[in-house]
Amino acid sequence: MTPYHNNVNQQVTEGGEYTYTQDGGGxxxxxxxxxxxxxxxxxxxxxxxxxxxxxxMYEGEYQGIPHPDEIKEARRAARLEARRKARLAGQxxxxxxxxxxxxxxxxEDCGHGRFQWMLFIVLGLAxxxxxxxxxxxxxxxxxxxxxxxxxxSDKGLLGLLVYVAMMVGALVWGGLCDKMGRRRCLIYxxxxxxxxxxxxxxxxxxxxxxxxxxxxxxxxxxSIPIVYTYFTEFLQMDKRGxxxxxxxxxxxxxxxxxxxxxxxxxxxxxWGFAIGSEFQIHSWxxxxxxxxxxxxAALVGVVFMPExxxxxxxSARHDEAWMILRQVHDTNWKAKGEPERVFxxxxxxxxxxxxxxxxxxxxxxxxxxxxWTVRHMTMLQQVMANIMSLSAPELRLQGLxxxxxxxxxxFSYHGLGVWFPDMIKYMQYEEYESKxxxxxxxxxxxxxxxxxxxxxxxREGEYxxxxxxxxxxxxxxxxxxxxxxCYFEDVKSTNTFFxxxxxxxxxxxxxxxxxxxxxxxxMENTTFLHPKxxxxxxxxxxxxxxxxxxxxxxxxxxxxxxxISALFMDKIGRIRIIGGxxxxxxxxxxxxLLSFSQGAVICWQCLFYGASVAAWxxxxxxxxxxxxxxxxxxAFGILNGICKFAAIIASxxxxxxxxxxxxxPIFLAFSALVCxxxxxxxxxxxxxxILT
Numbered sequence: 001m002t003p004y005h006n007n008v009n010q011q012v013t014e015g016g017e018y019t020y021t022q023d024g025g026g027x028x029x030x031x032x033x034x035x036x037x038x039x040x041x042x043x044x045x046x047x048x049x050x051x052x053x054x055x056x057m058y059e060g061e062y063q064g065i066p067h068p069d070e071i072k073e074a075r076r077a078a079r080l081e082a083r084r085k086a087r088l089a090g091q092x093x094x095x096x097x098x099x100x101x102x103x104x105x106x107x108e109d110c111g112h113g114r115f116q117w118m119l120f121i122v123l124g125l126a127x128x129x130x131x132x133x134x135x136x137x138x139x140x141x142x143x144x145x146x147x148x149x150x151x152x153s154d155k156g157l158l159g160l161l162v163y164v165a166m167m168v169g170a171l172v173w174g175g176l177c178d179k180m181g182r183r184r185c186l187i188y189x190x191x192x193x194x195x196x197x198x199x200x201x202x203x204x205x206x207x208x209x210x211x212x213x214x215x216x217x218x219x220x221x222x223s224i225p226i227v228y229t230y231f232t233e234f235l236q237m238d239k240r241g242x243x244x245x246x247x248x249x250x251x252x253x254x255x256x257x258x259x260x261x262x263x264x265x266x267x268x269x270x271w272g273f274a275i276g277s278e279f280q281i282h283s284w285x286x287x288x289x290x291x292x293x294x295x296x297a298a299l300v301g302v303v304f305m306p307e308x309x310x311x312x313x314x315s316a317r318h319d320e321a322w323m324i325l326r327q328v329h330d331t332n333w334k335a336k337g338e339p340e341r342v343f344x345x346x347x348x349x350x351x352x353x354x355x356x357x358x359x360x361x362x363x364x365x366x367x368x369x370x371x372w373t374v375r376h377m378t379m380l381q382q383v384m385a386n387i388m389s390l391s392a393p394e395l396r397l398q399g400l401x402x403x404x405x406x407x408x409x410x411f412s413y414h415g416l417g418v419w420f421p422d423m424i425k426y427m428q429y430e431e432y433e434s435k436x437x438x439x440x441x442x443x444x445x446x447x448x449x450x451x452x453x454x455x456x457x458x459r460e461g462e463y464x465x466x467x468x469x470x471x472x473x474x475x476x477x478x479x480x481x482x483x484x485x486c487y488f489e490d491v492k493s494t495n496t497f498f499x500x501x502x503x504x505x506x507x508x509x510x511x512x513x514x515x516x517x518x519x520x521x522x523m524e525n526t527t528f529l530h531p532k533x534x535x536x537x538x539x540x541x542x543x544x545x546x547x548x549x550x551x552x553x554x555x556x557x558x559x560x561x562x563x564i565s566a567l568f569m570d571k572i573g574r575i576r577i578i579g580g581x582x583x584x585x586x587x588x589x590x591x592x593l594l595s596f597s598q599g600a601v602i603c604w605q606c607l608f609y610g611a612s613v614a615a616w617x618x619x620x621x622x623x624x625x626x627x628x629x630x631x632x633x634x635a636f637g638i639l640n641g642i643c644k645f646a647a648i649i650a651s652x653x654x655x656x657x658x659x660x661x662x663x664x665p666i667f668l669a670f671s672a673l674v675c676x677x678x679x680x681x682x683x684x685x686x687x688x689x690i691l692t
Contacts, residue, residue, distance in 0.1 A: 016531060047588070072384060099348075100690045103310060104347055107236040108323055112243075113332030116234055120243065122301030123227045124250035129295035130223045131254020131439045134194070135551060136420075137162050137213065138290055139262040143284040148206045159211055160648065161211060165217030167644035172388075173222025176628060180231035181315075183307045189226065190299040192219025193451035197292055201285045220295070221644070224620075225636040232624045233310035234328070237690060240625065241569035245617045254294065254611075255555030261290050263548035276369030310629050318348055357381015398626055399635070401683050402619075403642055408676025409582060409615055410643040414671040416589070419665050420605045421550055422658045424598050428546070432475075488513060550602055557606035561613035573687045574622040582677030589670045612673075615680075620631075625686035 137159055145155050171188070177185040187213040193216050200212035228244065235243055265287045307330075312321035324342040333341045438457045445464040452472040461481040468486070473493040484504045491511040497519060512532040565577055586609045595601040627635040654665045 002629025028490035049446060055126070069138045075326070094620035099313065102348065102689050104237060106348075107234070109344070110325060110329040111332045111336070112236060112239050115328045115331040116239075118301075119231060119234055119305055120247060122298060122305055123231050124247055124253075125228050125294050125298035125301060126186060126223050127247065127250040127299055128257065129190070129193065130220050131251040132258045132294055132575065133216065133254075135199075135255055135262070136288060139266065139548070139551075140284045140287060143266060143282065144209070147282055147284070148204075148209065154206060159651070160214065161210060161214050162217045162402060163648050163651075165214045166221030167641045167648070169218040170225055170637045170640040172218075172637070173633075174225035177181070177226045177229060177633035178220075178311075179639075181301060181307050181311055182226055182233070182633070183305060185222065186226045186302050187299065189219045189222040189366040189473035190295050190302065191214070192290055193223075193295050194299065196294070197288060201288045202281070212511065218632045221640075222637070224632050224640050228620055228624050229633045229636055230308055233308040233629065238570065241574065241621050241687065242566050244621045244624070245562065245566035245569045248565075248613075248617045248620065249559070252555050252558045254561060257294065258291060259548050259552035259555060262287055263545060263552065265290065267545070274564040312350060314629050322348060329602050333406055339449045369578060370382045388574065398684060401679055402623060402626070402639060404529065404679045405582075405619060405676045405683070406623075406639045406642050407646045408672040409612070409619065410646035410674075412585070412589075412672040413612055413616075414647035415591075415654040415667050416605075416608060417554075417664065418553070418651045419654040419658070420601060421547060422655055423595070423601055423662075424546065426659050427598050427601070436475075470575045493517065546598070550605065553602060554605050554609050557610045558613035559610075560618065561610045565614035565617040567616065569621060570687060572623075573685050574618045575683055575685050576617050577618035578622070578683070579677045581612060581618065582680060585612040585615065586670050586677065589673065590664050592666050595662070615677075619680075622686050624684060625689055626684070 012489040021592065075232045085150070129511060141150075141155060141158065144150060150158070173185050176558075196212045196219065200209055200216065203212055205210035227247070230504055231247060232240060232244065266284050278381060298470035307320070309321040309324045312318075312324070322345065325345065329341075329343040330339075333339065371592070386504060401605050436455050436457060439459070439461060441460045442458065443462045443464075444466055445462075447463075447466050449468045449471055452474065453476045454472075454474045456476045457479065458477070458481055459479045463481065463483050463486055465485045466483075466487075467489075468491055469489045471491055475495045476493075477496070478498045478501055480499070483500045483501065483506050486503075486506045486509070487509070488511050489509045491508075491513060493512055496513075498521050499519045501518070501521045502524070503518075503521060503526050505526070507527045507529065508531065509529045510532065514531050561581075565581075569577060585608060588604065588611050591604045591607065592601075595604055623636050623639055624632055653668065657665050
């Protein structure tokens with residue numbers, strides 16, 4: 001067997017360059033080039049013959065063999081990239097750890113003064129707009145259901161959809177404000193609320209009115225997460241608890257504003273106007289228009305406010321953040337009479353995330369539509385990733401505790417908020433029913449009824465040649481009665497029905513007695529002239545001032561609780577405020593068992609609201625302090641959405657027991673408050689926590 005030989009021949013070409021040729025077993029060798037300078041043309045292989053001196057080609061690339069220089073260069077580049085990433089990761093971690101302390105130091109240097117108070121008023125008006133919207137539907141519904149002939153089932157649908165819209169709005173806008181900015185999102189939500197609330201003033205059909213109120217709720221539902229997140233990032237640590245609690249008072253002012261304006265506007269029927277016969281603007285629509293003023297004032301104010309510098313730093317927009325912080329510093333110290341003080345911060349370093357780089361790269365490629373699509377789809381992915389990151393181990397337990405406390409407090413507060421006015425209405429109804437007058441087998445002939453008939457039942461009566469003119473028939477029922485040769489003119493009726501009656505040779509002229517008010521009646525030669533078809537308002541019945549007074553007093557009752565929580569939030573801590581307030585509120589619920597009159601219900605309502613408002617204030621403060629800036633709006637939006645979800649469930653459960661029993665609603669409210677209060681004691685104290 002012939003041994004295998006390897007012969008290496010060395011040739012020296014012109015210019016001192018070397019070429020090696022390897023021969024194995026007598027076979028033709030394959031030339032290859034070492035790490036020496038390129039060959040001259042006469043030393044190249046046939047495949048590369050004729051190539052330029054500056055464009056020598058590696059012959060092995062035809063067989064897919066990488067060039068040794070390329071391999072070394074790739075390895076060298078990989079090592080450099082690994083070192084760069086490690087260095088950036090270390091730098092990013094160090095800067096992220098230093099940013100909270102640096103930002104807190106900057107805010108202390110800026111001080112607390114005129115700028116924060118201006119922002120306080122603007123954001124307070126936005127919070128006030130949310131409070132107003134929470135009362136609008138309840139106040140206009142008694143008039144709107146008559147004006148637009150809303151059935152009981154549709155009436156419940158309106159309240160449900162508004163709360164669902166607020167819940168969705170809190171989830172959506174809370175997440176978006178962490179990616180788009182606090183100021184920008186607040187402008188959007190206030191604009192949406194203004195536009196659709198304004199349109200709802202003129203909606204003549206129930207379908208359009210429902211749609212406009214849903215869109216309005218979707219907008220204003222995002223205001224609470226944005227407002228608290230926005231204001232928190234302009235406050236230093238020792239001011240947060242107190243001033244966020246003062247900010248909560250604007251929600252109370254929203255309730256007072258809505259109650260007072262409803263009381264002063266809705267009962268005045270003459271304050272409306274009409275355009276033709278189809279376009280009617282009654283006073284309850286004017287009330288909705290007046291309720292736009294807080295949102296309008298807030299929108300104008302927010303336009304002149306800067307973006308949160310903390311958000312800008314998280315978004316790697318350092319220069320903008322520095323300019324705003326200097327503006328805060330100069331505004332405050334000039335107002336304090338020290339304009340010579342100089343903003344000494346020269347540089348704030350924050351890392352730029354890969355997500356930001358991705359958006360910047362994509363925003364410079366493709367068409368306008370493609371860039372818009374990529375940018376917003378990427379933003380949506382980031383929002384979803386932000387939501388998923390809240391389940392991280394370090395946030396999971398405290399998040400679960402917060403969810404339980406939010407749900408328990410919202411369930412009891414909003415459940416009893418529905419129960420109080422409904423219970424008062426039920427007591428009024430029972431009192432009214434107890435005074436009903438019953439007439440049996442009466443015969444009235446050739447009589448002129450020129451006085452109102454109120455709260456009566458007429459059974460098996462006979463009315464012959466009678467005239468009913470220019471009167472009001474309110475809560476009257478005619479059963480198995482005979483009307484013969486009668487004349488009805490200019491009659492207004494409310495909750496009035498004719499059942500199993502016989503009506504002969506009778507004329508109805510310019511009345512609102514129409515077919516739906518006659519049940520199983522026999523008509524013989526009966527004429528309806530100029531009927532007022534549809535539903536008609538009766539403001540004396542539908543707008544009992546007691547309902548407005550109940551809401552007004554309930555809103556006013558939270559004032560002492562607001563003041564106490566603001567003064568002691570930073571002294572005794574958030575946890576004690578929340579737990580103590582919820583446990584005291586649970587004790588107040590037992591007093592509801594003693595509510596045997598309307599006055600007693602109103603009294604216990606005010607006591608409960610005054611005791612529970614401190615828990616709301618503490619819960620909102622701790623919710624913005626527990627989460628990092630990049631997730632603060634998202635987390636608060638989820639918690640506020642859970643609050644609205646609990647309110648929806650509670651409104652159905654508590655309303656179902658009106659007129660049946662008081663024990664079950666009271667027991668449910670008591671259990672929820674005790675459970676939430678005990679769980680709140682497990683939350684971490686954030687009184688001395690720097691915003692991360």
